[in-house]
Amino acid sequence: MLRRIAFPLVGVLVILGLLYVGLGIDSRALPSPLVGKPAPAFQLESFYDPEEIVTEADFIGEVALVNVWASWCSSCRSEKPYLMELARQGVTIHGFNYRDTRADARRYLSAEMNPYDKIAFDPNGEAGMEWGVYATPETYVLDAGGTIRYKHIGPLTPRIIREEVLPLIEKLEAENR
Template sequence: MILPPLLFAGLAALFLFGMNREGGDALESTREGGVVPELTTTALADQPEFDRDVLLGDGVKLVNFWASWCAPCRAEHPQLVALADEGVAIYGINYKDEAPKALGFLDELGNPYRAVAADTEGRTGLDWGLYGVPETFVIDSDGVVVKRFAGPITEQILETIIRPAMETAAE
């Protein structure tokens, strides 16, 4: 009779401990602090392409993994368009998608990417440590990943995480 309440109390204590840990729900990235990995991608129809050498070049760059079937990708898209309008170099990797649908997505919402690659098999996503889409990587002039952000970029995330990471990458 006493065992069930004790088990419940123990599980409740573990749950509360887990909820109050430092770091919260942040996903760690093995890519932060390392040089961008190789790209195993193909062209997305007639879109301008890019390769790893572009990501190793001068300037702060964003690499954004996205897909037409991804609702959060649609939600973050206005922030990407706004960044592109400011002159931020954004490179898109279309993840496990069909080219006609991906192109339709860009036609409908606008294309914020300087260049786009297709990761139809998901190999590049694996190499980059992708958890899902959308994910955005901030890269410095040496090709080092300064920040990896998993999830849609909201206005708040843009101001509190992405822009500060871009400032760090520019140093």
Template sequence: MARLSPLMAVPLVVFTAFAGLALIGLQREDPNSLPSALAGRQAPAVTVTPLGDKPGFGDADLRAGDVSLVNYWASWCAPCRVEHPKLERLAGEGLAIYGVNYKDKPGNALGFLEELGDPYTAIGADESGRMALEWGVYGVPETYVIDGKGEIVLRVAGPITDRVLESTIRPAIEAARAR
């Protein structure tokens, strides 16, 4: 009978370790969630420039007493197209959504809204990406649930899917309203 070399066991050990880590990762509550250092803190300053003739917004709008969303998006962002109907649904339900157009050309951004609809209560452009840095944005789309006092309740990195909307965003909105 032939003896097996200890080196032959290395691939099996590596595979087992990788499979174990993958299993742990899949059991996380929301694999798309990223921690936010800002959760539970006041939203950073709003420093946007006007986008066309759309109404703009500022810090006071996030502290006006109503729960709202701040949504970072761009016309060049394919996942932003995917989440857009969910934003329109929330806006249709009366939720204030403030849009931050991220590093985009104004004409392209306005064309995107003309094509898909405009779910935003107010909107501004972050052409340099400076505001996004202050908010800790990793990329677009990214959405924040803000309570009526301007505190960040939840951060969602990536597109809002039906699953994320129902299991994460709606409960956060209700919790923020209950405060």
């Protein structure tokens, strides 16, 4: 009698347990295979000057953020103040201007509100494919040697910056010294 109840009971509990775990899994969280790999190669016009060529080498040299943004992207707008704050604190931020036009992007970056150091202009998403970009905004952390150490898909929030980005930058800069 006990076995008759125990067997299905255990089965049901196992299935319930799996379903419960499944509820907590974020199906949108996609680990990037690029974390731990060197920054992918690209060659694009500089956003500021069409004559100038920007490559991955321009992003490498110190611990830096690489932010993928576009003027049509409203969540980029929402994270921009945080990028400004990071830039004010002395964090180097490079950017990919993704699927955008220079005119629109210039309006988006009015002179006193530009957190970016170097910006590569990527209107056709070519470097975007090399860097495995899903959608703007995305933020990478590069170490001084040019290895991707972190990637965040979606807008940065104060919590993410405080708990993930800043500690990582500090750690990487300590490694550097």
